[in-house]
Amino acid sequence: MSSNLDKMTIFRAKASVKSFSAIFDISTEPLPQFTYQSNGFEIEGIVKYADVGGKSKTEADYPWMVMLNGLSENINLKFSNKNTSPSAVLCLKITRDVDDTLFYVLTFGMHTSRFINSDKLVNDFGIKVAMNICDHNNLRKVNTTTHSSVSTLTDRQASKGANLEIFDINDEKEFFRSISGSTYENYPYIKSFSGKSSITVNIKKGTNVTDDGIIDILLNLEEAYNLEEYKEKFPSYGRLDYVSDEDEVDKLNKALFNLLKNKEYSCVNLSPSVIMDDNVSYFSYKDPEADEPFDKFEDLNISDLVDQNYGFTQKSSIKTVLNWKVYYVNTSEDIFTMRAYNCLNCELEENGITYILSSGVWRNVSSDFKCEVESYVINNIKDRSNEYLPNDISIRCVVKEKGIDVVKFKEEAYNSYVAKSNSEIYLFDKAKINIAGKNRYEICDLLHKDKQLIHVKVLKGGTSSLSHLFVQSRFYTDAFVKDIDTRKAMIKFINENENPENANKDKGEFLSIIKEKRAELQESTFSVLLCILTYEKEKNIDDLPFMAKYELANTHKYLIDERGIELAYAIRLVNKRA
Structure with a gap:
């Protein structure tokens, strides 16, 4: 192996792997294999090599070239290319004892995943090694995921090595997927690294990556994998532990x-x-x-x-x-x-x-994390289910689709019933309220004269049906507080709308609580109510999926911390009767 090698991507196979054939998605019989001794250990290896790529492309494959050629007969741009690149997978077995064998997969070039059975690889090898070896004051890139009803991925990159705090990770919401950066001096062969399921190591110039050298590196990284330094550097990481069995x-x-x-x-x-x-x-x-x-x-x-x-x-x-x-x-x-x-x-x-x-x-x-979230919901978020919102209401309605009447079951029917039945509630459902210069729907579904912004959503099962409820409550509350045009549009809607549900209501009562000037708004006197509609009797907050409760807790924390606005919830029974 060349001592000028500058980069390696390394995976670790699961402990259940006992042969090369378990790791590859192709037959290993025709592949070149080899053995040697290194530091008293028996080393076995196998290599899969392939040329990848090779699809021919011409100017017709690039729309911008087609567009340019179509501008004039004098333009006749031509292009033709067919690239191939070398690609290889190296699998090494290190036998340290009769019952102590380790399998590692090293990949070089592009499109190597097609040859590997990823189910046989350790999912957290790269990220855990990276967390243990990293200088957490010299990170370059952090990739996180937000585990909620709508999963989101976020990349943050610093122009130079920086402390983790610079990346402004929200420990309450985000979990690490990968990190990149530099390490300490006790890993002298590493120039920089990037860890996810694998660890990609950029090797310092002059490092001797020979047959013995590669084994030394692998065993050094194996030792790093088993460290627990990551628990202090990244305390939130253990909230969601990998299932490895x-x-x-x-x-x-x-x-x-x-x-x-x-x-x-x-x-x-x-x-x-x-x-x-x-x-x-x-x-x-x-x-x-x-x-x-x-x-x-x-x-x-x-x-x-x-x-x-x-x-x-x-x-x-x-x-x-x-x-x-x-x-x-x-x-x-x-x-x-x-x-x-x-x-x-x-x-x-x-x-x-x-x-x-x-x-x-x-x-x-983790049980601690789950208890933390559920305890927060119980102790901090008020249940308003027994207050003014009605129960066991039909949400059956008929809508036109392509000119044909179709029966649907929608929260709009519940909103309409509530507004008709309660003179203290103004219907905003489907109101086109100006937000950030655009017409948006539903600054809230219902507005109570006691300064309560109400958002309503049918729980159709699981977490995903509630995703918009949580997102809307944060986004539209921000708009209501910060955007004068939003409040102007709300005032205009109250003055001009002709919804029968709002007929004969005292518009002055509702206009008196919405002020154009933010200084006069007294935003902390408002509250937000999330109304969750369900077809199941005696449904309560404990019955919601964990990630729904987790996102509910985050929404409450955001509104109370950032806006000083209290968030509550109500779970109400609905039916499909005609």
Whole structure:
């Protein structure tokens, strides 16, 4: 191996792996293999090499070139290219004792994942090594995920090495997915690193990466993996621990498969597993190069994923789902792929333990963290279910779709009933309120004269149906407080609207609580009420999925800390009777 090697990407195989064939998704028999001794240990190795790429492209593959050529007969831009790149996977087995073997996977070049069975790799090897070896005052990049009803990915990059505090991570909401930076002097071969499921090491010039040198590096990183320094540097990391036991993962995957097979999407949704560029043109669940015709989608949706893969047969299993792909195409017609399983977000509860699937990894919620969230909800967020909002109301309504009357069950019907029945409530549902210079809907669904902004949402099952409720309450409360144009639009709506639900109400009562000038608003005298509608009798806050309670707690903290506005909730029964 060349001593001039400048970078390595290293994965660690799970302890259950006993052979090279378990790691590769291809036959290992024809692959070159070798053995040698290093520091008294038996080393075995295997290499998979391939040329990757090679798709021919011409000017017709680039819309901007087509556009330029179409401007004039004098413009005739030509392009032709067919690139290939070398790619290799090196797998090493280190036998330290009869019952002590370690498998590592090293990748070089692009598109190596097609050869590797990622289910056999340790999910947290790279991130845990990175956290243990990092100089947390010299980080360069931090990638986090927000585990909530709508999972979001965030990248933060510093122009130079910086303390973790500079990245302004919200420990209450964000969890680390990867970090990059520099390490301490006791890792002299590392120039910089990036850790996620794997650890990518940029090697200092002059480092001797030979047959013995590579083993020394791997064992040094193995030692770093087993350290616990990360618990002090990144105290929030342990809130969601990786599920590493394969039997447990298999059990969770089987439960997930049954949900998908039965089209029970209440606790499952789909979101990109990588941070998307702004130039994504469309998504597809079929290979745009191989499958014609294929459907294009603006967003990812779990039901589309299942339907586009033609559902399931008697022979289907979780392996069927693991083979599904999600494709996305940018405006330059470049095609990228994601493993659909890595895009699935799911929350399950088994034997009293809450499990979350995100980015292709199952995690269990630590009991301390769960107790912390649930205790916060019980002790800090008031239940207003027994107050003025009515119970057991029909939300059946008829709407026109393409000129045809269609029966729907919507929160709009509940809002209308409440406003008609209570003279102290003004209906704002569907009001076009100006926010940040744009017409938006629903600064709130209902406004109580006691300065309460009410947001209403039907709980259709799981967490995803509540996502807009939490987002709206934060976004629209901010707009109400900070944006004078929003308040002007609310005043105008009260003065001019002709909704029958608001007829004969004392508009002056409602106008008196909304002030154009923020200084006169007295924002801390307002409150926000989240009204959750359910078809299930005796539903209470404890019955909501953990991540819904987690996001409810975060919403309360945000409104009270940032706006001085109290948040409460009410759970009300509704029905589908005509």
